[in-house]
Amino acid sequence: MPSRRMHLAIAVPIGTIMAANKANHLNGLPYFWEVVGGALGAVGGGIGPDWPDPPATPNHRGLGHSLILAVSVGKIVFDRVDTWQGWLRGEAERMRELQLVTPVGMVGSPTEGDENRVQASASTREQRLGRRSQSPIFEGDPLLRVAYGAWEIVLRLLAGALVGLVAGWGSHLALDFGTARSLPLLY
Numbered sequence: 278m279p280s281r282r283m284h285l286a287i288a289v290p291i292g293t294i295m296a297a298n299k300a301n302h303l304n305g306l307p308y309f310w311e312v313v314g315g316a317l318g319a320v321g322g323g324i325g326p327d328w329p330d331p332p333a334t335p336n337h338r339g340l341g342h343s344l345i346l347a348v349s350v351g352k353i354v355f356d357r358v359d360t361w362q363g364w365l366r367g368e369a370e371r372m373r374e375l376q377l378v379t380p381v382g383m384v385g386s387p388t389e390g391d392e393n394r395v396q397a398s399a400s401t402r403e404q405r406l407g408r409r410s411q412s413p414i415f416e417g418d419p420l421l422r423v424a425y426g427a428w429e430i431v432l433r434l435l436a437g438a439l440v441g442l443v444a445g446w447g448s449h450l451a452l453d454f455g456t457a458r459s460l461p462l463l464y
């Protein structure tokens with residue numbers, strides 16, 4: 278049967294290319310992270326089927342190699358992948374915007390005594406936004422900004438990994454299908 282290395286050598290390029298294809302309307306970092314996510318997902322998909330059915334066991338063709346399971350799950354994902362990717366990209370965009378401008382009310386916790394200060398800071402921010410609308414302004418906790426940035430990357434990686442995982446899994450089954458033992462219909 279094909280080795281793990283062989284599976285990865287096929288799965289990773291296929292998964293990466295498919296994720297890049299689904300992201301071809303994106304540019305720059307969003308595109309980059311989705312393609313990286315596609316490669317990571319393809320690693321999971323390429324070795325995934327052997328995880329519930331280790332090659333060392335005598336019956337190395339269990340649920341992980343089930344054609345019916347793979348086709349049904351694959352169909353569910355295939356029908357919804359655009360919706361899921363759209364949602365993940367939307368959330369990633371929201372995280373990106375949160376890194377640029379802190380929503381009013383997130384600058385500390387406004388108490389009664391703080392009201393004037395918060396209003397003042399909001400108006401200065403508006404002024405500054407008006408003057409230099411190009412440059413990012415973030416007035417909140419710097420750690421919060423890092424967290425938004427990390428979430429943005431995770432969401433973009435997931436959008437690509439979704440495609441890479443399915444493509445990698447499919448390539449694994451296709452490769453095993455060509456072997457003498459072929460694949461079980463169910464398990």
Ligand SMILES: [Zn+2]
Nearest residue numbers: 326327342453
């Ligand atoms: Zn296998």
